[in-house]
Amino acid sequence: MIESSMERRALPREIVNVPALLSFDGIIGVHPCVVRDINAFGACLSAPYYIFASEFDLLFRRVRC
Numbered sequence: 001m002i003e004s005s006m007e008r009r010a011l012p013r014e015i016v017n018v019p020a021l022l023s024f025d026g027i028i029g030v031h032p033c034v035v036r037d038i039n040a041f042g043a044c045l046s047a048p049y050y051i052f053a054s055e056f057d058l059l060f061r062r063v064r065c
Helices: none
Strands: 016-021 033-040 042-046 057-059
Touching: none
Parallel strands: none
Antiparallel strands: 016 033, 016 057, 033 042
16 A cells, blocks of 8 residues: 655645746757746756756746636
8 A cells, every 4th residue: 555645845835737948058949848836945847858957047927817
């Protein structure tokens, strides 16, 4: 039987699941990804490839209804 893991983050993550674009220094163009969840300390991103960069720009629109 698999037990669910307990959330241990200092701040809970807000699930957003919105499309976004990544931009890297030295790489031409923008690259698609999805921002899965976010809080003041970070975000979970999904992309169709591995991202090996210590710095990047993230552009997404966050709209609440």
